[in-house]
Amino acid sequence: DVHLDEILSSLTCGAHLVLLRSGGHLDFDYLTRVICDHHVTFIAPVPSWIDALCQYLRQNNHASQRMKQIQWWFIGGEELFSSTIQQLLPFIHDECHLLNTYGPAEITETATCYEICREDLSQMISIPIGHPLDGYDIYVVDEYRQQVIPNQQGEIVIGGVGVFGGYYEREDLSEQVLIDMNGEKCYMTGDFGRIDGETDELIFMGRKDYQIKLRGQRIELGQIEHTIMKFSSLISGCIVMKYTYHEQEHIVAYVETTSTSVNDEDLREKCLSTLSSYMIPSMFIILEKFPLSLNGKINRKALPTPDFISFQKLINEDIESMSLMEMRIHHLWCDVLHRKRISTKISFFFLHEFGTAPDIVLCLQQASISEHAQLLTKAITSISNPHYQSWFSLHADHGEASFAQSRIFLDEQIRFQSSNKKTTAIYNLPLLCRLSESTMSIECLQQILRQITEKHAILRTNIRMDSTTGRLNQYIQPNNIHDWFSFHTSIIDDNNELKIILNDELTNRTYFDFNQGRVFRCHIVRQRSSITNHHDFLSAGDWMIFNFHHIAFDGESEQIFLDDFRQFYNYKQQVQVNDEKTTLQYIDYSTHERQIDMTAAKMYWRQIFKDYETIQPMILPVDRKLPSNGIYTGDGLSIEIYLNNEILKQFIDYASYSNATLYQLCLTIYYIFLYKLTGGQRDIIIGIVQANRYRPELQRIIGMFVNTLPILIHIDSYDTFE
Known part of the structure; x- marks a missing residue:
């Protein structure tokens, strides 16, 4: 598809088109000499090719000035990161134009364009792909093909003069990707994006193909890649892929950097501080240069296969020196994770599972077997009532239903x-x-x-x-x-x-x-x-x-x-x-x-609610009134609120700054929302559910244990959000 731009554009404007020998675009000494000798002013590379070029120019000082005469860099074909442009800047002219373009072959090459401002690079990780070109329309739609609001992620749909007529003799495929939007034929790209609410620019968010499910959790691989790219400006590229080894699923991160200061331990710590535990890669493979295909793009199939044998050796390292408490925790971990041996120094979350412990905050901060053993030992020795008695079987075949069942x-x-x-x-x-x-x-x-x-x-x-x-x-x-x-x-x-x-x-x-x-x-x-x-x-x-x-x-x-x-x-x-x-x-x-004496519990809740107005229902705006005869339909409604990645990142940053959990932050926002919705009602109660398996012997019993807890707050209109 790119040949249309390179050949036809040269013919229409009377430019001189320079053709390289076969494979010459990957021979950087030959390539840079041709560019310099023929005074080339326009070039249309892909980002991974630029990374490889910059590595060559850094290592070969005699060629470092050969790209200075290029006036227009027409970049596209892959997601462009600011680190790629920053490493290119020393080798190009200060006044040349850098354009980040976007458009699949199905819409005739290019649909959007963004001119890069050098001063803004420090504020970016991924470079926007800009606004639509004349003759093109851009839509961002949800799974129901409805346009989403600004800053919300959706699939990029392109309409306009360049949209193709369909795949040759493949009507089935054509019907899957060609849709009607506002009366025009449009192409569903399979790419995720969002419209920036302030600049109205299109932001690329990754391929739909790169959204995976791992142990029941939906994961955006692009989110992991962006997190790793933020770690250091010395990282020029990152690819995250899913592998299966011995029926176990793993996430593997490939990182491109020439710096020796970037290591897998630091990368893992960075991911642990930002991402959910199930999103942490099992392995980080650091490469000086990603393999490229003949067209200069990253060749994913040529990436080295992960060495899972060494990975298993790390997990199964010697455990003979464990203490008694470490042995007990080791047995629990092995039982939960279905493994025979686990290193005492490896993080619980490194093994892609999630668990609870005496103090979840401490367990997240101190996440190895040795550290858990110390926490448990401290917790056990501090129990005020050492005469714990387990519940036992009563050999009953009938009895009163539980409180939860009655509810x-x-x-x-x-x-x-x-x-x-x-x-x-x-x-x-x-x-x-x-x-x-x-x-x-x-x-x-x-x-x-x-x-x-x-x-x-x-x-x-x-x-x-x-x-x-x-x-x-x-x-x-x-x-x-x-x-x-x-x-x-x-x-x-x-x-x-x-x-x-x-x-x-x-x-x-x-x-x-x-x-x-x-x-x-x-x-x-x-x-x-x-x-x-x-x-x-x-x-x-x-x-x-x-x-x-x-x-x-x-x-x-x-x-x-x-x-x-x-x-x-x-x-x-x-x-x-x-x-x-x-x-x-x-x-x-x-x-x-x-048989539990609930007297103290009843007194507690009565004390909690004594100063609050709990009888008066919330005055909420409704679209219909409750029936006066007391007969209801029995129907209910569940509303889900989705947060895009940008808002979620802000939530995580704010919660970390405030030393609060995401749950606490969302609950606070919901309280304020209800406060506004009710016109300033100060006493607000929200019901939440709790697992209620509060004794060890209840952990492996099927049944209904869930308890509903009222969370009450009195809002003072003069309070700040903090």
């Missing part, structure tokens, strides 16, 4: 009840899993679910109101009568049908029956194309939807269920289900909790 029951039966049978369910918790490889016997799947319901009695428990006492009770049912979970099968032809099924699992109120102990169901969804002669086997690509009612399941239960499923599947009949008579069940928790 769920009342919510669903009263607050969200409706005469309309089509009313959306509030407390269905579907868990979607996909068979990624091999096959699974449906009979084996059912057997695993029977073992799980045998182990966790809450999944075969009746819950009903006693009309005599007015209490909500639970009754454990024997496991050997029949399956206490319902089992369903659907066959689909495309993913749209899967979405309909999943939405039905999420919203259908008829799937669970407390009185009959039906709080858990399994729905397998099979691809018609994958069904073979063996109809009783699931194939790769088939789906399993495990759906639970919230009265028997919470967010923490999800991982417990998956861990048990994995264990029963891997070891089949070798694993014995725990003995009900000795294992703590959810009904034991309910009974023990009911």
Whole structure:
């Protein structure tokens, strides 16, 4: 595509076009001599080629003046960083023009342009790609192809005179990328960008292809690259990629620099101070120069393969000198991370997991086994009540429901009840899993679910109101009568049908029956194309939807269920289900909790709320009034607020400066928002949920433990934000 600009532009304006020999653009001695000898004034390179050129010019002083006569640098093809321009400046003329351009081949080369101001480089990391050229229109849209507001990230869509007609004999691909916007044909680039709210310039935010999922977390690789680029002006390039080694997923960062002062330990510390733990690269590979393709762009396929063998040696280094406390923590880490050996000096977050500890702030700051051992030892020796007694199994098969269950029951039966049978369910918790490889016997799947319901009695428990006492009770049912979970099968032809099924699992109120102990169901969804002669086997690509009612399941239960499923599947009949008579069940928790003396807790909350107006509801602007007859639809609404990367970075910086958590900062902003929305209401209460698994013996029990806590604040209009 670039040949159009280089050849046709030369012909139309009467310029002299200099052609290099084959491969000459990578022979920098030959190239710079040709540029100097032919008095070249215009050049259109890619950023990675400039990095390689600057490295040559720094090492060969005799060639350092050969690029001075170039008047126009027409840069494009890759994201341009300020560090690239800063290292180029000593070798170019002070008054030459530096243009950062953007445009894929599908729109006929160039759609936007930004002229770089040398004075602004110190304030930038990534150079903007500017405003649209005459004849082009730029849109930034969300996943629904609606234009986003300024400073919000979205996909870049280009319209105008240069948009191509489609891919040759590939109508299927053409339909995926060509859309209509405001009556004109536009091209969806697959690039992320945002419009700067102050300058109205387009900012490149990375490729859509470079957004990955790692252990369930969505990660923008470009965000990691920008963080590393900020570390030092001596870093000229960074590429972050995802690798899989021995079924373990890793993020690997390639860093281009000629400086010996840039090392992986400092890079990791920089990332730890800025990024979430799951975004920290496993390895940092430092290179003097990135490999380039024939067109001068970075050749990602030619980057060196990570040495995971050395990485494993680092993790599995000698641990013979551990103290007793270190050995205990080492055992816990290995159990959680599914590893045999872990270095005592390596950070917990270096291994891409997240955990809690006595003081989370200290544990984040002191994140190795040795440091955790010291923290735990100090915490244990400072416990004021050393006579801790674990809860034990009460061998009960019936009892009163827990406080959490009662709340769920009342919510669903009263607050969200409706005469309309089509009313959306509030407390269905579907868990979607996909068979990624091999096959699974449906009979084996059912057997695993029977073992799980045998182990966790809450999944075969009746819950009903006693009309005599007015209490909500639970009754454990024997496991050997029949399956206490319902089992369903659907066959689909495309993913749209899967979405309909999943939405039905999420919203259908008829799937669970407390009185009959039906709080858990399994729905397998099979691809018609994958069904073979063996109809009783699931194939790769088939789906399993495990759906639970919230009265028997919470967010923490999800991982417990998956861990048990994995264990029963891997070891089949070798694993014995725990003995009900000795294992703590959810009904034991309910009974023990009911026996706790709540007098002090009630006094505490009454004391907290005594000076606040809690009866009067918040005066919020509404679009409809509450029904006077007290009959509600039972419908609810959930609103999600997304923050773009720039705002998120400001949040992180401010929270760090204020020694606060992001949660505290967001909660403060929400309080102020409600204060403004209510016209200055001073007493505001927000309900938050807490896992409520406050004892060690509750950590591996499936059930509903979540507690709602009221967070109350009295706002003084004269207070500052701080």
